[in-house]
Amino acid sequence: MxxxxxxxxxxxxxxxxxxxxxxxxxxxxxxxxxxxxxxxxxxxxxxxxxxxxxxxxxxxxxxxxxxxxxxxxxxxxxxxxxxxxxxxxxxxxxxxxxxxxxxxxxxxxxxxxxxxxxxxxxxxxxxxxxxxxxxxxxxxxxxxxxxxxxxxxxxxxxxxxxxxxLVLRLVVFSLTFLAVVLASLSSHFIVRAMTFPLEHLTATAKTIAEGNLDVTFDVKSHDEIGTLAKTLQGMVTRIKRDMISLKKQKDILTQKNKELERLSNLKTQFLANITHELVTPLTSVKGYIEYIYQGKMGPLSPTQKKGLEVARKNINRLHRQITDLLDFASLESGKVKISLSPFHIKKLIKDVITSLSTSFRDKNISYEEKIPDSIPPVIADKEKITQVFENLLTNAVKYTPSGGKITISCYNLDGAPKGKVKICVADTGIGIPEEVQKNIFDDFYHFDPRHKYKGIGLGLSIVKSILDAHKEEIEIKSERNKGSIFCFTLPVYIGGSKG
Known part of the structure; x- marks a missing residue:
């Protein structure tokens, strides 16, 4: 240049x-x-x-x-x-x-x-x-x-x-030639005086770029190039000092991460152990309550039946929360493996709705299915996808007021029996504020600060973990007081019709 x-x-x-x-x-x-x-x-x-x-x-x-x-x-x-x-x-x-x-x-x-x-x-x-x-x-x-x-x-x-x-021309052109020669010679020496330290700076900078910081900018001039060399040398010194500091901080963070990982493993192990210990007696209690509630241990008065109904609802809720904790502990520990198999999504949804029919009836919530018979079978972990629907529908029932409606729709994205099937669960509930929608899939998150709606905040977290394991994503569209829509996709099974 x-x-x-x-x-x-x-x-x-x-x-x-x-x-x-x-x-x-x-x-x-x-x-x-x-x-x-x-x-x-x-x-x-x-x-x-x-x-x-x-x-x-x-x-x-x-x-x-x-x-x-x-x-x-x-x-x-x-x-x-x-x-x-x-x-x-x-x-x-x-x-x-x-x-x-x-x-x-x-x-x-x-x-x-x-x-x-x-x-x-x-x-x-x-x-x-x-x-x-x-x-x-x-x-x-x-x-x-x-x-x-x-x-x-x-x-x-x-x-x-x-x-x-002629004499004047010779004199003038001689002086011109002499001036050009002198300018060329001076330019040559100026270029050499400038390019030599610049070449040294460039070579040293390349050495630094290769990761070797044990270099010095050996430029003795007191002009702008010398100032640049001193500045670069100071920069290298600061980088070396910062790298030493960063290495120390990295070692500290590595040690802390190991400690956090150990504590996280202890937490997961504790959750798994405590929930296992709770599930066995809770299952026994739940069974006896159902047995008594159905009158198999003698007739019940209206007051007794009403009390048992309250106990039955709470024991079911507690059982559900402990089951969520078990699922969360399993997913977090990485022990859960996805077992893919083909199945019809329409039949699975009907089974889930049947299992939750009591919840729909108790809150006077209607539901509608928009699932064409032409929807092809999908391939996924049937048990885990069942859990996804149970969690989404349980949440929809929880946050939808009495007299509301839940709609389950399903359609083929490509309009043909190939590609993916999109499933959406929509409700007419209280909706989720836009500013907290990015957090609702976090572990133990409640967007209701007053805890008016009971739960431990793991339902949607488990849904996302299961879909992540399937390499699928879940989307949300929601508006306050107008309801929410949760949508996700599953791959279509190409091998033929399966149940």
Whole structure:
């Protein structure tokens, strides 16, 4: 990047110097031309009178004297190459080429007509000849009483200008070349001075990126690169210090995680043991209550039957909670294995509703099944999916007020006997606030802070754990005071019809 910047800088300097040289050449050329014009006009002012007077006095009678005057003037001004005398009508009266073997220039065509117009003017004109070799000055001779008798033409050679410009061009371009060479050399050394420490920084940074922090940025300069090296060295030192601290914290966290894991295992084991110890006597109590409630140990008075009904409901609720704890302990310990088998979801749902019919009847809650006969069999753990439906329907009954309704719907996602079947359980209960919906599948979670609705908060947690084991997800849509809908999917069994 730095090399590119310096290269562009050198190119810019080069073209700048070329432009500057061209400008200097142009200005110098203009300056020389102005000097030549000024000198030529000064020379003409001083010599036009003597030339024209000598022409009148000596050209015809004493040509030698006139010739000597012209030769002396040409010798006096080395830049002057030709002197010609014209009448005001444009007729050439004398041309100094008569005194030399070679001719300088002649007037032909448009040039002659243009010069005739210049000759007639009573003011001097300065221009260049058509071939570009001479400066052409035509200066009028006005006698003291104002009569314009002659015009004298002076041709000044441009060889002197060409020589001056050539010298100037050589000097300017030599200086330009020298400046470019010096800029290139200085750029080279600057690039080396900058890139060497940068290359060292890059190599050291790559070493750090590979995980080796035992490096040093050996840059001694006091410029921005040196500051960068010191900053990077400080960063490496801080990283090493932080890594040591993180390793210590990691060791502490690892130890604490092991302790937490041990405590969690103890908790799970305790839950499993205590629930097992409770289930056996509770089952016996439940059986005797049912036996007495059915009148098999003698007739019951209405008061006795009412008391037994209360005991029966509470023993069933307690049995359900202990069963949930057993299931939770089994799922958390990872001992539960999924045993897949094909079955008809419609028949399973009917069996679950039949087992919970008393709960529906006690709360005066109606239910509706929307399960087409065309729904194909699914493949899953039938016992675990039965538990999913029991928990979802038990929750729906619990949170739906008397006179409410529960709807179970089922449909094929792909509209054909392949893919997945979607099952939804909807109720018209109290609904679940949106802000707590993300927590309702957590262990022991109650979204009812007053605990108006009894339970230990494991029903939905067990549902999610079972569906996670099947690699399926459960969705919830709920609105306060408008009910809830729980939906999940099960894969369709492709092997044929099963019961």
């Amino acid at each position: 730095i090399s590119k910047v310096l290269l562009h800088t050198n190119i810019t300097i080069f073209f700048f110097m070329i432009g500057l040289a061209s400008l200097l050449l142009h200005l110098r050329t203009r300056e020389v031309e102005e000097t030549i014009e000024r000198d030529a006009k000064t020379f003409a002012t001083l010599t036009v009178g003597p030339i024209c007077e000598a022409y009148d006095n000596y050209y015809k009678s004493g040509y030698v004297k006139f010739r000597e005057l012209i030769i002396s003037l040409l010798s006096l001004n080395k830049k002057l190459d030709n002197i010609s005398i014209y009448s005001v009508e444009g007729k050439e009266l004398f041309n100094s080429d008569e005194l030399k073997r070679r001719k300088t220039t002649t007037l032909n065509g448009v040039q002659k007509e243009s010069n005739i117009e210049r000759i007639k003017k009573i003011s001097s004109t300065f221009t260049q000849t058509a071939d570009g070799k001479y400066y052409d000055l035509i200066f009028p001779y006005i006698e003291p009483w104002g009569w314009h008798r002659y015009s004298v033409r002076f041709l000044v050679s441009k060889e002197c200008l060409a020589h001056d410009i």
